[in-house]
Amino acid sequence: MGAWYLGFIIVGTITCCVSTLYLFFPAKVPATQKIKAIPGASVVLRPSAKTNKLAVGSESGGAKKKSEPAKKETLREQFAAIPRDLKRLWVNKVFVCRVANDAIDMLVVSGYFTFAPKYLEYHFRMSPAQAGKWNGMASISAVVSGALIGGIVIRRLKLQPKHVALMICFSSFMISICYFFLMMVTCEPRNLFSVTGPDNMLLVNSSCGNGCNCDRTPFSPVCDQSTGLNYYSPCHAGCSQSFTRSDGAKNATYYGGCSCLAPPGWKFSDPLDSVSALPTTMDDLDTVFPERNENDGVLKRGFCEGGCSGFMIYVIISTCFKFIGALPFSGNQMLSFRIVDQDLKSLSKAVRTLVASLFAFIPGPIIMGALFDSACRLWNTQSCGAKGACLVYDLDSLRLKMHLYVAIVKTAACVMDVYVYYKVRNMKFERKVEPEPVAEPQSVPTGSVRDLTAFD
Numbered sequence: 001m002g003a004w005y006l007g008f009i010i011v012g013t014i015t016c017c018v019s020t021l022y023l024f025f026p027a028k029v030p031a032t033q034k035i036k037a038i039p040g041a042s043v044v045l046r047p048s049a050k051t052n053k054l055a056v057g058s059e060s061g062g063a064k065k066k067s068e069p070a071k072k073e074t075l076r077e078q079f080a081a082i083p084r085d086l087k088r089l090w091v092n093k094v095f096v097c098r099v100a101n102d103a104i105d106m107l108v109v110s111g112y113f114t115f116a117p118k119y120l121e122y123h124f125r126m127s128p129a130q131a132g133k134w135n136g137m138a139s140i141s142a143v144v145s146g147a148l149i150g151g152i153v154i155r156r157l158k159l160q161p162k163h164v165a166l167m168i169c170f171s172s173f174m175i176s177i178c179y180f181f182l183m184m185v186t187c188e189p190r191n192l193f194s195v196t197g198p199d200n201m202l203l204v205n206s207s208c209g210n211g212c213n214c215d216r217t218p219f220s221p222v223c224d225q226s227t228g229l230n231y232y233s234p235c236h237a238g239c240s241q242s243f244t245r246s247d248g249a250k251n252a253t254y255y256g257g258c259s260c261l262a263p264p265g266w267k268f269s270d271p272l273d274s275v276s277a278l279p280t281t282m283d284d285l286d287t288v289f290p291e292r293n294e295n296d297g298v299l300k301r302g303f304c305e306g307g308c309s310g311f312m313i314y315v316i317i318s319t320c321f322k323f324i325g326a327l328p329f330s331g332n333q334m335l336s337f338r339i340v341d342q343d344l345k346s347l348s349k350a351v352r353t354l355v356a357s358l359f360a361f362i363p364g365p366i367i368m369g370a371l372f373d374s375a376c377r378l379w380n381t382q383s384c385g386a387k388g389a390c391l392v393y394d395l396d397s398l399r400l401k402m403h404l405y406v407a408i409v410k411t412a413a414c415v416m417d418v419y420v421y422y423k424v425r426n427m428k429f430e431r432k433v434e435p436e437p438v439a440e441p442q443s444v445p446t447g448s449v450r451d452l453t454a455f456d
Contacts, residue, residue: 085347094339094423095348097416099355102336104413106356110364112406113139115372119402123187123395124311125303138319146326154331160429161338164331165421171328172414178321179407185317187308189395192221192230193262194378202378202392204232208260219380219391222255223304229262230303237261237299253301335420338429371401
């Protein structure tokens with residue numbers, strides 16, 4: 001099993017240490033306290049008829065009245081107001097669009113980033129440790145630097161909602177383009193000694209190895225270094241002996257006496273039955289392999305080694321789109337809070353989290369896992385005959401399905417971002433909210449909220 005618990009202990013300890021910073025927050029934020037002190041500023045923000053800026057009015061829409069001491073609501077009254085507040089949120093078109101956009105983004109994050117290490121492992125011939133290391137380093141460095149730089153830019157330039165919305169649109173569009181480019185980064189698949197059978201699945205049993213009863217042999221790939229061909233197991237290659245040989249800094253397991261090796265020039269389209277029982281004596285091997293070297297007839301445990309030149313291109317492109325995607329992170333949060341009323345900020349955050357959990361974090365890995373399974377060419381068979389994990393993937397099919405799915409989803413998110421920009425293009429981030437008398441009383445139905453961008 002290994003020390004699987006170490007990751008939870010380390011991450012849990014770091015989380016507990018970082019969470020202590022919340023203890024230094026004040027009981028009440030000064031800016032919020034100042035806004036609540038303004039008479040009639042607790043519920044509705046609406047544009048002024050004269051200046052077209054957001055003004056603060058009472059819930060009934062009347063002119064500013066004399067302030068009265070606020071009555072603290074009981075817990076029962078707060079729970080009773082939840083349906084009314086939820087209605088106020090769901091009639092806000094911009095908020096609904098942002099919630100849907102967040103769910104789409106999380107659908108990509110939860111699916112793609114969960115299976116990214118596995119994709120690197122199979123497509124670029126890496127070990128699970130190497131795949132996790134590269135994926136983690138690229139993700140953390142890109143996201144942290146992107147969010148930090150994006151926050152600094154928004155603060156220094158004092159960007160308004162329309163600028164933030166444009167930044168989000170640009171980010172979604174560039175991410176979609178990056179995923180389309182990632183579909184073009186290819187790598188040569190591992191050449192496994194097999195043929196295509198029914199349902200486009202691979203068959204690995206040959207008539208040469210029928211006498212070895214290899215049907216229930218577990219998957220343990222071996223490599224013929226002389227031809228670069230992989231075999232399902234030493235049994236399927238007809239190997240009769242094993243030994244250990246020094247391979248650089250560590251010892252490696254080798255198999256000898258392998259009598260079911262493919263002849264020189266074998267192609268994937270050739271039938272497995274074309275493999276005859278090859279002689280294993282040194283003299284006979286010379287007649288079969290005239291240009292034989294010392295590794296002929298000897299297989300090494302594991303897949304044939306060999307990197308992929310497209311790996312660094314893939315890492316560079318994926319790091320760039322993660323960086324671009326993190327740039328509007330702080331602005332995204334600010335915009336999500338500005339499009340709702342002051343008293344609905346916490347509830348809106350809860351609704352966004354709930355929707356993202358139900359429609360993104362749960363189905364995201366399931367959808368991506370189904371895409372991976374659809375590209376499987378060889379399934380592991382358990383001792384009871386049940387289907388196990390996938391052993392060999394059609395890498396071309398997997399690459400296209402995985403990245404095309406994410407690109408289409410991000411394109412849909414980009415369309416929603418354009419709609420949000422259209423609705424908030426005249427909106428302002430009000431740093432200081434001042435009460436402004438309303439020219440004529442306007443009635444606002446109880447239990448609803450006017451779209452803050454309706455005045456555009």
